[in-house]
Amino acid sequence: MPWKGEKDPYRIWLSEIILQQTRVQQGLGYYERFISAYPSVHDLAQASEDEVLKLWQGLGYYSRARNLHFTAKDIVQNYEGKFPQSYAKLLKLKGVGKYTAAAIASFAFDEAVAAVDGNVIRVLSRIYQIQEPFDTADGRKQFDVLANELTPKNWPGIFNQAMMDFGATVCTPKKPLCELCPFQKDCEAFKNNATNDLPVRKNRVQSKSRFFFAFHIEKNGSIAIEQRKGKDIWQGLYQLPWQEVKGFDGNMEKQIDEVAHGYFQSEDLNFYSFTEVFKQQLSHQKIHVVFVEIDAKNITDTQLNFIATRNLSTFAFPKIFILYLQGKKLILE
Numbered sequence: 001m002p003w004k005g006e007k008d009p010y011r012i013w014l015s016e017i018i019l020q021q022t023r024v025q026q027g028l029g030y031y032e033r034f035i036s037a038y039p040s041v042h043d044l045a046q047a048s049e050d051e052v053l054k055l056w057q058g059l060g061y062y063s064r065a066r067n068l069h070f071t072a073k074d075i076v077q078n079y080e081g082k083f084p085q086s087y088a089k090l091l092k093l094k095g096v097g098k099y100t101a102a103a104i105a106s107f108a109f110d111e112a113v114a115a116v117d118g119n120v121i122r123v124l125s126r127i128y129q130i131q132e133p134f135d136t137a138d139g140r141k142q143f144d145v146l147a148n149e150l151t152p153k154n155w156p157g158i159f160n161q162a163m164m165d166f167g168a169t170v171c172t173p174k175k176p177l178c179e180l181c182p183f184q185k186d187c188e189a190f191k192n193n194a195t196n197d198l199p200v201r202k203n204r205v206q207s208k209s210r211f212f213f214a215f216h217i218e219k220n221g222s223i224a225i226e227q228r229k230g231k232d233i234w235q236g237l238y239q240l241p242w243q244e245v246k247g248f249d250g251n252m253e254k255q256i257d258e259v260a261h262g263y264f265q266s267e268d269l270n271f272y273s274f275t276e277v278f279k280q281q282l283s284h285q286k287i288h289v290v291f292v293e294i295d296a297k298n299i300t301d302t303q304l305n306f307i308a309t310r311n312l313s314t315f316a317f318p319k320i321f322i323l324y325l326q327g328k329k330l331i332l333e
């Protein structure tokens, strides 16, 4: 991986933010595209938020992209374009949590601080057979203290990287490679046949279902889109106009009729068709969308924002919209 052994704090920061909640193979392409488009923190700071979101499109967790952009500007404006060189100061940057601050501080500046991610928690919970849930304040503290005690003063970066890699490749969540593991003799979980029970989690976040009708309105080579505002999901991204409903009724045609007439404040609407339910699982929400094609000629809503369909691919859309628009051949696959 291009970020292995990296000492440049900008590249470490970029890779860590991209790789959070992302598979390495998927993150790699994004990392390379970001480095190519923005080789330095100055280049990233000068980009527009729309450009950054567009490059981020498909990775999800878009607040990370917005924070990335915000922090690049912060570093240029308030830190003379240089990353702070200590864990404590790095933690003050927006979007930089304990793990990322520790990764930058240990990899770039050799500060002896543990970067504790899910991999490290899993490894420690098994070797020491820690029963404390890692998602409580006390439990998390226990893992942080232990990891910091173990971190060697003279090579913290290598140690942190090794712990993460070991968790990702040997002590994996399912079917860990215990037979090959050099810690086997010392691993309490292995000795007590408790590998699959660790780490312990206390809280499972319930996923909430949400339901929407999205309106595909096209005329004269243009299509209506809008930018998402406010604090909801996908802030800053683009979408087709949509309306949230409590759920989908058995009689979909009747429901679409009522919802669309209410949305467009028009008595005279014609529908072409509607799709099956498209679904997208987010971290805490499951999004359900039915796309409805509407004849545009009776829609007078001047608030609709039409853009040329040939320019659609320059806007950043959430994945569920991309799938629909690709199906309509309005965005290339």
Ligand code: SF4
Residues within 6 Å of the ligand: 123, 126, 127, 170, 171, 172, 176, 177, 178, 181, 182, 183, 184, 187, 189, 190, 195
């Ligand atoms: S013996 Fe198994 S559970 Fe224990 S550290 Fe090694 S891989 Fe993980």
